Amino acid sequence: MLKFIVISDLHIVPRGRLSRGIDTADRLARAIDHVNTRHADAAFCVFAGDLVDDGDRPSYERLAGKLAHLELPFHLTLGNHDNRPVFLEAFGPSLAAASGCVDSVIDAGCIRVIVLDSLGDTTDEGVLTPEQLDWLRARLSEAAGRGVIVVLHHSICPLGVPTDAICLADREPFLAALRAHGDVRQVISGHVHMSTSGVCGGIPFTTISGNTYSIYPQLHGPMDTVPRLEGPGQIGVVLAGPDGVVVHQENFLDHHAVQPAEIHAWDPDTA
Numbered sequence: 001m002l003k004f005i006v007i008s009d010l011h012i013v014p015r016g017r018l019s020r021g022i023d024t025a026d027r028l029a030r031a032i033d034h035v036n037t038r039h040a041d042a043a044f045c046v047f048a049g050d051l052v053d054d055g056d057r058p059s060y061e062r063l064a065g066k067l068a069h070l071e072l073p074f075h076l077t078l079g080n081h082d083n084r085p086v087f088l089e090a091f092g093p094s095l096a097a098a099s100g101c102v103d104s105v106i107d108a109g110c111i112r113v114i115v116l117d118s119l120g121d122t123t124d125e126g127v128l129t130p131e132q133l134d135w136l137r138a139r140l141s142e143a144a145g146r147g148v149i150v151v152l153h154h155s156i157c158p159l160g161v162p163t164d165a166i167c168l169a170d171r172e173p174f175l176a177a178l179r180a181h182g183d184v185r186q187v188i189s190g191h192v193h194m195s196t197s198g199v200c201g202g203i204p205f206t207t208i209s210g211n212t213y214s215i216y217p218q219l220h221g222p223m224d225t226v227p228r229l230e231g232p233g234q235i236g237v238v239l240a241g242p243d244g245v246v247v248h249q250e251n252f253l254d255h256h257a258v259q260p261a262e263i264h265a266w267d268p269d270t271a
């Protein structure tokens with residue numbers, strides 16, 4: 001049985017600042033303490049993008065300091081709040097795959113975990129470049145006969161909520177590659193700050209709420225009417241074995257108080 005952890009939407013900001021009213025660095029420290037205490041038997045941790053709020057070097061350096069306390073091996077990738085060149089300056093160019101993006105692969109027994117960087121250069125939508133899709137197809141081909149789990153920042157499926165406008169764009173080539181493999185067991189994302197699960201184009205998916213505020217599951221109305229909650233702080237605990245895959249959406253922090261609406265003035269250009 002493979003056990004690993006997914007943490008998304010860290011939204012780290014420079015020291016002395018809050019991210020939309022939340023001390024996200026403190027929250028990440030709590031998440032890491034929770035993982036070290038409760039999940040020391042996990043094989044590794046994947047940080048699934050929106051590592052920082054504004055793609056700035058001080059935030060990435062602060063993140064690196066927090067990650068030093070994690071007692072598990074870890075893998076990083078990027079979301080729409082990240083900046084790839086600044087990230088690679090801070091963490092080292094070796095984290096870029098041949099695709100040019102922060103993609104990686106982890107083999108653990110009968111399971112291959114593929115981590116994809118869905119940061120687009122000019123959009124908050126999720127983007128996988130042609131080079132990444134070629135890289136993905138090659139990694140899937142190598143894993144013929146093994147189960148595959150994919151982790152990326154952006155949700156791959158519209159969820160019936162206003163943020164569907166910024167989920168993974170042009171997803172059909174991605175889904176076709178996964179279907180061609182024949183045994184992709186889960187796609188795990190953050191991004192939407194909501195806990196959901198479903199099937200998209202024949203591929204099962206899960207989204208986790210993540211490290212910062214969560215979005216109230218309000219399915220209608222404009223984005224500026226949707227309440228945001230201060231909690232939970234949530235990680236994904238993935239159990240993968242010969243019989244299947246389970247993603248536990250585990251809260252390390254509750255606190256479901258509604259935040260003041262003005263914290264979340266909705267601007268699609270800066271979402």
Ligand SMILES: [Fe+2]
Pocket residue numbers: 009011050081191193
């Ligand atoms: Fe986020």
